[in-house]
Amino acid sequence: AVGVGLSVGISGCAVFARPAPPAAGSVSFSNPLRVPPLAESTVEDGVRVFELTAAAGSTGIVPEGQTPTLGYNGSYLGPTLVAERGEIVRVDVDNQLPDTTTVHWHGMHLPAAMDGGPHNPIAPGETWSPEWMVDQPAATLWYHPHLHGITREQVDAGLAGMFLVRDDVEASLPLPHEYGVDDIPVIVQDRSFDAEGAFTGELGQFDGVLGDTILVNGTASPYLDVTTERVRLRLLNGSSARMYEFAFDDGRPFDLIATDGGLLEAPVESESIPLSPGERAEIVVTMSPGERAVLRSLAPDADLNAGSSSFDVMELRAASALDPSLELPERLADIPEPDASTADGERTFELSGHNINDRQMDMGRVDEVVTVDTSEVWRVRNDNPLPHSFHVHDTQFRVLSIDGQAPPARLAGYKDTIALEWNREYRLLVRFEDYADPTTPYMYHCHLLWHEDQGMMGQFLVVEPGQQPDLRTTPGGSD
Numbered sequence: 387a388v389g390v391g392l393s394v395g396i397s398g399c400a401v402f403a404r405p406a407p408p409a410a411g412s413v414s415f416s417n418p419l420r421v422p423p424l425a426e427s428t429v430e431d432g433v434r435v436f437e438l439t440a441a442a443g444s445t446g447i448v449p450e451g452q453t454p455t456l457g458y459n460g461s462y463l464g465p466t467l468v469a470e471r472g473e474i475v476r477v478d479v480d481n482q483l484p485d486t487t488t489v490h491w492h493g494m495h496l497p498a499a500m501d502g503g504p505h506n507p508i509a510p511g512e513t514w515s516p517e518w519m520v521d522q523p524a525a526t527l528w529y530h531p532h533l534h535g536i537t538r539e540q541v542d543a544g545l546a547g548m549f550l551v552r553d554d555v556e557a558s559l560p561l562p563h564e565y566g567v568d569d570i571p572v573i574v575q576d577r578s579f580d581a582e583g584a585f586t587g588e589l590g591q592f593d594g595v596l597g598d599t600i601l602v603n604g605t606a607s608p609y610l611d612v613t614t615e616r617v618r619l620r621l622l623n624g625s626s627a628r629m630y631e632f633a634f635d636d637g638r639p640f641d642l643i644a645t646d647g648g649l650l651e652a653p654v655e656s657e658s659i660p661l662s663p664g665e666r667a668e669i670v671v672t673m674s675p676g677e678r679a680v681l682r683s684l685a686p687d688a689d690l691n692a693g694s695s696s697f698d699v700m701e702l703r704a705a706s707a708l709d710p711s712l713e714l715p716e717r718l719a720d721i722p723e724p725d726a727s728t729a730d731g732e733r734t735f736e737l738s739g740h741n742i743n744d745r746q747m748d749m750g751r752v753d754e755v756v757t758v759d760t761s762e763v764w765r766v767r768n769d770n771p772l773p774h775s776f777h778v779h780d781t782q783f784r785v786l787s788i789d790g791q792a793p794p795a796r797l798a799g800y801k802d803t804i805a806l807e808w809n810r811e812y813r814l815l816v817r818f819e820d821y822a823d824p825t826t827p828y829m830y831h832c833h834l835l836w837h838e839d840q841g842m843m844g845q846f847l848v849v850e851p852g853q854q855p856d857l858r859t860t861p862g863g864s865d
């Protein structure tokens with residue numbers, strides 16, 4: 387699967403071994419899948435309040451020994467937060483780590499000061515309490531640190547969790563809804579371990595850290611006991627660099643029902659779904675009593691880093707008698723056609739090396755200024771033959787076209803992160819609503835976390851019409 391592009395990208399450098407999981411068929415699924423607990427919350431004066439404490443711990447993942455890890459309210463990953471559309475939420479984030487961190491709500495529409503990007507640091511021993519109204523369609527979002535330069539390190543150590551938004555539309559549909567029973571979070575990460583069980587990870591020259599062991603929700607060699615005819619898997623590529631193309635070992639089709647920003651218009655029958663780091667997909671799989679099916683990753687052609695063979699992720703084991711599930715609906719949600727004529731402007735983003743538009747991230751420089759309650763066309767292109775993706779904070783965009791063609795059905799819904807194949811032009815319709823703040827920027831960046839840490843990120847302000855913000859507003863400027 388190492389394509390033509392690779393030799394172009396390497397200058398005079400020998401090919402070196404990239405960690406790859408064992409070939410499909412060689413994992414014996416021996417550990418029950420861990421399911422992150424639902425986060426507890428209290429309601430104070432109409433505000434739903436969650437508490438997250440980031441701290442170091444150790445976790446039993448592999449037989450070699452306990453793995454030193456980081457987690458929220460536990461030793462690895464974090465609880466699943468659930469909020470209803472229309473609720474005001476507050477999250478009290480207590481940093482008990484020895485280092486500064488941030489918590490970013492990936493995919494959430496919210497004010498920049500609550501976004502948890504690099505400008506919202508939480509010093510050791512401090513608590514940060516962002517509060518906002520959840521106002522977007524039901525979706526599988528997630529949270530993770532975002533401190534500039536050490537995002538990969540903190541995420542790879544275990545700091546990540548899911549944030550589910552629910553709404554009336556989704557609740558009224560005959561979909562699997564029971565968390566941990568037929569509605570399952572599936573956080574997929576690749577890691578490597580040393581002889582004592584500690585994480586290892588050498589920075590590859592191109593992608594960042596790749597691992598040879600696939601974890602789901604922090605479980606190695608996982609299996610899931612399925613007790614219902616249909617099971618909904620909320621897939622999150624929580625890896626820092628690896629691309630996946632999720633499929634089943636027997637090629638069985640499944641229904642893709644939602645992507646990053648929520649439900650698709652209708653279920654899309656699929657045999658595989660590619661996800662780059664940060665992307666999500668909700669799929670519904672139908673099982674027969676007593677059967678087993680292995681979720682695996684195929685080696686997609688466009689992928690430079692998944693190795694040349696497919697590899698296993700998780701086994702589904704159906705009970706000998708399954709509780710009945712409802713038929714999937716024919717329609718899921720109203721998704722308006724994206725209309726480029728509503729755009730007020732157009733910008734271009736070229737990703738190359740570790741740069742976007744030939745620049746590296748500078749905390750003190752605002753790269754783009756957009757006007758609140760407008761839409762724009764963002765033309766995004768990956769100019770070098772390495773895997774990159776593009777993620778925009780605060781908003782869910784629509785894909786207008788890829789190289790002039792309408793996007794495939796799997797990219798026709800709301801998205802906040804998109805894999806960028808080399809040398810293609812992605813036209814995105816991006817909308818900025820509700821929240822203007824002339825002093826705190828949002829981020830756009832490649833979601834391969836090491837690329838992001840290396841500076842493949844830029845900052846944009848959302849301002850009121852006519853407002854002239856200071857373009858060097860924030861600390862850390864150096865240019």
Ligand code: C2O
Pocket residue numbers: 490492530532664777779829831833
């Ligand atoms: Cu998932 Cu800017 O991040």
Ligand code: CU
Pocket residue numbers: 773774775832833834837838842
């Ligand atoms: Cu990248």
